[in-house]
Amino acid sequence: MATAKAFLNDDHRVLVYCPLRGSVANLGLSVLRLHRQGYLDSYLPTDVDITRALTVGVEWLGEGHVAVECLRLGVAVHHGGLPRAFLGEVEELLAQRKLRLTISSPTLAQGIDLSCSVLLFRSIYRAGKPIPPHEYANVVGRAGRAFVDLDGITVYPVFQAGYEGDKRVEAFRKLRRNAQVREMESGIVLLIQHLVTLLAEFTGATYDDIVSYVANTSGPWTLEGFTGNRVESESGIDPDLAFFEAISELDTMIFGTIEDAQLAQDEVANALDLALQTSLWKRRLSRMTDDDAALQTAILHGRAEWLWRNTTASERLGFYAAGIGYRTGSALIAQLNALSEHLARAETMLAEGAVNAASEELSSFAQAVFRIPPFAPESLPEGWPDLLGKWIAGDSLVATIGTSEGVEFIQNAVVYQLVWAVEAVRVQALAAGDQRMAEAIGRIPLSLTYGLPTLTAAALAQAGLHSRRMIIAALNAVPADFTDVDGMLTWLQDGAGETIASLWTNRGDVQLWERFVKSGDYEEDTGSQARTLTDVQWSGSAPVGGSAVRLLHNPRTNTTSVYAPDLTKLGALATAYPDIGFSDVVGTISDDGLAIQVSGWEF
Incomplete structure (x- = not known):
């Protein structure tokens, strides 16, 4: 933060990049502590109005949350565990260049536009290893971009002296060199290389072990299956999780490449070769050694043929449509009837307004799918089924949860993982011929995503009103049952807009409503036009x-x-x-x- 302060005092816009999301909140707490101690000033310009963003932040996160308190000082805290509504407000302030200091997690490297003139690396390590060169290059590209800043400065502060400091400096220089000389590489090549690295590190598998295993095994692909043993590693990586993620990604690639799910097993290898004949993967094979090229082909063909031996055409269609691999899909299939029944009942209950009963069905559904990667959360807060029910009912997030752990449960486990699981079960049941799934399970994903119990409330959230509290108050004042933008327009134009505008007494609510009405998100109706x-x-x-x-x-x-x-x-x-x-x-x-x-x- 001393480095950041120096650049801020020189009138730069600074972004501090943290490879780990947990480091973002910790650094935000450091900002607040340093400000209390008099070492950091407020960097919020006196002419910048952040009332609307603070209103959203307090509603979703509560007074005293590190992201809200940092915002009061003109510091943007940005990571994937924060509510989307709040991040949207923060990103708008950043796009308008109203905030000069940003602390961000790897969401930065995933395309979020947080341009700056100075980029500081809080660290270049994740799980004990340097971040990948392509991530470094992507992050550095946020500093001093064309037509935005005249110059771009990238700094990795190192305060240690002697050997430890020299080691960190050399690691940074090596990362920078690797990022500068990197060449375009096939995603398939990288994925299979990663899989081979995992096998070598955690099982000691050799080239012959791998080729023999992928050609002959009939059982599930497991780490132990390749050599029959497990090698201890000090990398800090969970070997089973890493292997599962790599295999699942390979599965989804195969399902997406071979579009004909009805294809016979003995035609699968040829179909892959045909689909990839002009791909970067094929061109890269020609530049490899014979053994490396043969290993790539053996793993790709072997996995594809194994998948076709162990799945039906309808299962493959479902896996592809849901974006999941064999292990996840087979775990869902084993419970498909019960999971589908939970969804069907929950959808019916939401339509009938029986929110509590719907929440119980969805809690039962979640208890089952939360045991299945990639839908399994890293952790679950105590009493999470009650939190889920209150979230769906539209209750206050702060009053209901009150902790960062609870907020992250909603944003990650519910809004992302549970919604994905609902869709995965729906398309798998649909592929299996469950006609109930032919009628869209539309209320459940919207209720889980927006934390609102009705399609009407969700439509307001989709249209850009970022306050669940205001949405519920508006519908209580002027009841409605629209489900699309046209219905919402009619509702507002018939007098609801004026009535609702009179409800808001604080400046933040007034600004949120005015932005919603004037934003054009629904007035032009660009998204819902047939x-x-x-x-x-x-x-x-x-x-x-x-x-x-x-x-x-x-x-x-x-x-x-x-x-x-x-x-x-x-x-x-x-x-x-x-x-x-x-x-x-x-x-x-x-x-x-x-x-x-x-x-x-x-x-």
């Missing part, structure tokens, strides 16, 4: 007019495909829509069968 897609290339004859279809985008092939409700592939769009991803984008076939009509998605 759109007709005419560039459809059907695999066979066009479906009957009026039929429902589902759109899925494959990022590896950059193609957007059209599926029937049971996930049977019907065709593809000539234009790719990457933003669709695995979202539940549903369309309707036009009467003449030549187009798809889609609404509710921003293209």
Whole structure:
């Protein structure tokens, strides 16, 4: 912070990068302590109004939270465990260049725009190892970007003397050199190399061990299976988790590359080779040694053939649509009937307004899926089912939770992992022929994401009103039952807007409502306008007019495909829509069968 202060006093905008999310809050606490002790001034300009951001922060995090208190000093605290509503307000202040000091986690390296003139590395280590060169390069790119700052300064403060200090400086220089000379590399090559490294480090597996295992094993791929033993490592990495994550990523890559789930097992290797014949992976193989190229091919072919031996076509479709690997998918299939029943009952209860009963069903669902990676949270706070129920009911987050652990439970375990699990179960059940899943499970993801019990309340949150408290107050004052932007417009224009505006008595609420009304998020309705897609290339004859279809985008092939409700592939769009991803984008076939009509998605 002494280094940051020096640059701030020289009128720079400073970003402090922390490779670990936990370090962000700790450094924020240091800022507050140094300010109390008189060593750090407030860096909030007197003409900058942060009332709206503070209002959102206090509602979602509470008075005294490190991110809220740092914001009062003009310091932005940014990491993935903070509520999206609050981060949106902070990011808007940063985009307007109103905050001069930012403390950020690796969300920075994932594309968040937090440009600065000086970048400070709090550390270059994660889990005892230097961060990857590509992460360093991505982060450094945030300093002094073109047309933003005239110069960019990157600093790694090292205060130790002697051998320890020299070692850190050399590690930084090596990281910088590696980032500067890095070449484009195939993601498949890197993934398989990572898998081989894990096997060598934790089992002592040799080239022959791996080739023999992937060609001959019929059982599940496990660490011990490759050599029958386990080697102790001091890396601090959980070997089973690391192996699971690598294998799952390989599985999803394979499912996404081989689009024909009905393909016979003996055709899988050829299908992979055909799909990848012009890929960077294929070109990189030609530059490897014969043994390395053969190992890459053996692992890729071996895993694909193993997957086809141990799954059905409908299971593969479900795994692909949910973005999960074999181990996760098979664990869901083992409980599919019970999990689907929980979802069906919860959806019905939410529609009937029985929020408590719906919460009990979703708690039972969560208790099952929270045991299955990647849906398993790192930790669960005591009494989490009660927290989940209160979150869905729209109760105050601060009054309900009151701790950073509880906030992170909601943001990570509920909003991310549980919502993903709901979709994974839904598409897996759909692929298995469960007709209940053909009717969209739409209320559950929205309630879990926004912490609101109705579609109407969620529609207001989607449209940009960042206060759950204000949403509930508005609907209590002027009840409504709209579920889309058109219905919300009608509601506001029929007098609800004026009535609701009179409810707000503090400046933060007034600003939030005015921004919501004037933002254009719903006035122009760009996201909900029906759109007709005419560039459809059907695999066979066009479906009957009026039929429902589902759109899925494959990022590896950059193609957007059209599926029937049971996930049977019907065709593809000539234009790719990457933003669709695995979202539940549903369309309707036009009467003449030549187009798809889609609404509710921003293209």
